[in-house]
Amino acid sequence: MKSGTATKQVKVGLSSCGVAVGGRGVYDALAAKLKGMDVELEPTGCLGMCYKEPLVEVSLSENQHFIYGDVTPERVDRIIDEHIVHGRPITDWLLTTKSSGFGKSDYFTGQTRIVLRNCGVINPESIDDYIAAGGYGAIEKALAGMSPEEVIEVIEESGLRGRGGAGFSTGLKWGFTRAVEGSQKYIICNANEGDPGAFVDRAILESDPHSIVEGMLIAGYAIGASQGIIYIRAEYPMAARRIELAISQAKERGFLGTSILRSRFAFDLKIRVGAGAYVCGEETSQMMSIEGKRGTPRSKPPLPAQSGLWGKPTSTNNVETLANIAWIITNGAHAYNRLGTETSKGTKVFALSGKVARGGLVEVPMGMTIRKVVFDVCGGTASTLPLKAVQIGGPHGGCIPASLIDSQLDCDSLHSIGLSMGKGGILVMDESTCMVDLAKYFLSYSQGESCGKCVPCRIGSKRMLEIFERITRGEGRDGDLELIEEVATSMAGASLCGLGQTIPNPTLSSLRYFRDEYEAHIKDKRCPAKKCKALISYEVLPDNCTGCGLCVGYCPTGAIGGWEIESEICTRCGLCMEVCENNAITVSHKEGGDG
Numbered sequence: 001m002k003s004g005t006a007t008k009q010v011k012v013g014l015s016s017c018g019v020a021v022g023g024r025g026v027y028d029a030l031a032a033k034l035k036g037m038d039v040e041l042e043p044t045g046c047l048g049m050c051y052k053e054p055l056v057e058v059s060l061s062e063n064q065h066f067i068y069g070d071v072t073p074e075r076v077d078r079i080i081d082e083h084i085v086h087g088r089p090i091t092d093w094l095l096t097t098k099s100s101g102f103g104k105s106d107y108f109t110g111q112t113r114i115v116l117r118n119c120g121v122i123n124p125e126s127i128d129d130y131i132a133a134g135g136y137g138a139i140e141k142a143l144a145g146m147s148p149e150e151v152i153e154v155i156e157e158s159g160l161r162g163r164g165g166a167g168f169s170t171g172l173k174w175g176f177t178r179a180v181e182g183s184q185k186y187i188i189c190n191a192n193e194g195d196p197g198a199f200v201d202r203a204i205l206e207s208d209p210h211s212i213v214e215g216m217l218i219a220g221y222a223i224g225a226s227q228g229i230i231y232i233r234a235e236y237p238m239a240a241r242r243i244e245l246a247i248s249q250a251k252e253r254g255f256l257g258t259s260i261l262r263s264r265f266a267f268d269l270k271i272r273v274g275a276g277a278y279v280c281g282e283e284t285s286q287m288m289s290i291e292g293k294r295g296t297p298r299s300k301p302p303l304p305a306q307s308g309l310w311g312k313p314t315s316t317n318n319v320e321t322l323a324n325i326a327w328i329i330t331n332g333a334h335a336y337n338r339l340g341t342e343t344s345k346g347t348k349v350f351a352l353s354g355k356v357a358r359g360g361l362v363e364v365p366m367g368m369t370i371r372k373v374v375f376d377v378c379g380g381t382a383s384t385l386p387l388k389a390v391q392i393g394g395p396h397g398g399c400i401p402a403s404l405i406d407s408q409l410d411c412d413s414l415h416s417i418g419l420s421m422g423k424g425g426i427l428v429m430d431e432s433t434c435m436v437d438l439a440k441y442f443l444s445y446s447q448g449e450s451c452g453k454c455v456p457c458r459i460g461s462k463r464m465l466e467i468f469e470r471i472t473r474g475e476g477r478d479g480d481l482e483l484i485e486e487v488a489t490s491m492a493g494a495s496l497c498g499l500g501q502t503i504p505n506p507t508l509s510s511l512r513y514f515r516d517e518y519e520a521h522i523k524d525k526r527c528p529a530k531k532c533k534a535l536i537s538y539e540v541l542p543d544n545c546t547g548c549g550l551c552v553g554y555c556p557t558g559a560i561g562g563w564e565i566e567s568e569i570c571t572r573c574g575l576c577m578e579v580c581e582n583n584a585i586t587v588s589h590k591e592g593g594d595g
Helices: 016-020 023-034 073-085 127-132 137-145 148-158 170-179 200-207 209-223 237-252 283-290 319-331 333-337 370-377 411-416 435-449 455-472 480-494 498-502 505-513 515-523 550-554 575-579
Strands: 008-013 039-044 056-061 064-068 094-099 186-191 227-233 268-274 314-318 347-354 360-365 387-392 398-401 425-430 536-540 585-589
Touching: 008 016, 008 023, 016 023, 016 200, 016 237, 023 039, 023 073, 056 073, 064 073, 127 209, 127 237, 137 209, 137 319, 148 170, 148 209, 148 319, 148 333, 170 209, 170 314, 186 209, 186 283, 186 319, 200 209, 200 237, 200 319, 200 347, 209 227, 209 237, 209 314, 209 319, 227 237, 227 283, 237 268, 268 283, 283 314, 314 319, 319 333, 347 370, 360 370, 370 387, 370 425, 387 435, 398 435, 398 505, 435 455, 435 505, 435 515, 455 480, 455 498, 455 515, 480 498, 480 505, 480 515, 505 515, 550 575, 575 585
Parallel strands: 008 039, 186 227, 186 314, 227 268, 347 425
Antiparallel strands: 008 056, 056 064, 064 094, 347 360, 387 398, 387 425, 536 585
């Protein structure tokens, strides 16, 4: 209900994270209750505070912004009556306040929002909101007063490196493609984000889709491309719908098509929806998929800048990389490269998940320590247990112990401790995590995503997984760890594309820092974290048990009788421990294990 002159405004976060926990119901309840009132109600995107969705922002004037978390339809009446009508914020429900688009809370302290500048601030389905925030000013600046070479020079001087994982200079990549002769060139936006625990690209596409359209416009102008393609995974329906709407709106306003902004530049955008193959995040596999072929990697050379999509010069950039472009052109290279470290400039968006108190998205200058991000920004572990490890870079990243969390988050610092930044996923683990089981999970995921084209990846990942399965069943043998390392090293050196080359990373890094856990599984047939089901058993503590029978009712196999749990038929599902209100169920090492 947009009055156009309303001074009071209410925004509801309706990205996937908000919708998944009831944001639509909150929005509908607000719409019904605010009907007839001089209040503007709008959807917005992801502010990054996913751990407190659904979020509702109430603005009574231009300089007063209050954000409520965990809002339900039942809370709407009180928010309207006390805050919107009578101007009294409900402090018990208040999450944070914000001014000029940035929150004043621990979560936002230390953040520098460039990529996320509009996320959770504007209506992602309104081109007018994007333009009011300065949108499409950068492409206008480029077309009016900069040559393509000057655009490339600014991007190169900014120090922007690709945010898809490889970390290659964006300016250099554009320059290579620009230099190749060809009347037809392509720019591809890689939105095939598939890492478990990574949701940076999804949030940007859902919350600020026009920034990607404008970034691709500038990239197309710089390299001499007239066609752009956004390759997005089918599992992101909201992101696909919003970027499609943004393209339609941009065409209506003359930002796409021929004679853009009365210049000689012509550019069009299309969307291609992928079937969800992880390997299609690799640029040559993605091009094969766009061409209608099976998504498998091509040998290099030739490089895509020379012969890419349909044999034409092509540049591929990921979503986060493109979301930086308009800001850099508008504010200049120095405004960007003054942030970060000597070799890793600017900011990076990280997706925090796992055993973390405040999970969601944060954008910080390159070089901030892992400790500051995990503890100062995101509140440390969600449990009372100490931090055990951090996994960075998704299924192809690496694990480090808590002793190394003062390491900096930049490309070179992470590389020095055996990690890669990847897509920016950070998985936080406390002492309840089994590092062997975690490495097995990531290996299982990656093995299932292998395209099967090359032998090292196809066979190597399968053999490694077989060894892991034996170890976690308590059937590990002497020499298994050395065999794992041998196969992993061979895979990394001989696989055709980045998928197979990086599958061993979680295994090798966890072996490097948590070898004692592997040895406990093999030599002692014991899981120190008490997670591997074949190596643990559940027991009733008679002194704590009140005989309420709740655990008996929930047990799916009928394994509980009296104060005994029959280990032979217990599936170790953990339901009995979850429902017990008296802490009368405990997990112990399986009989026969050492300690």
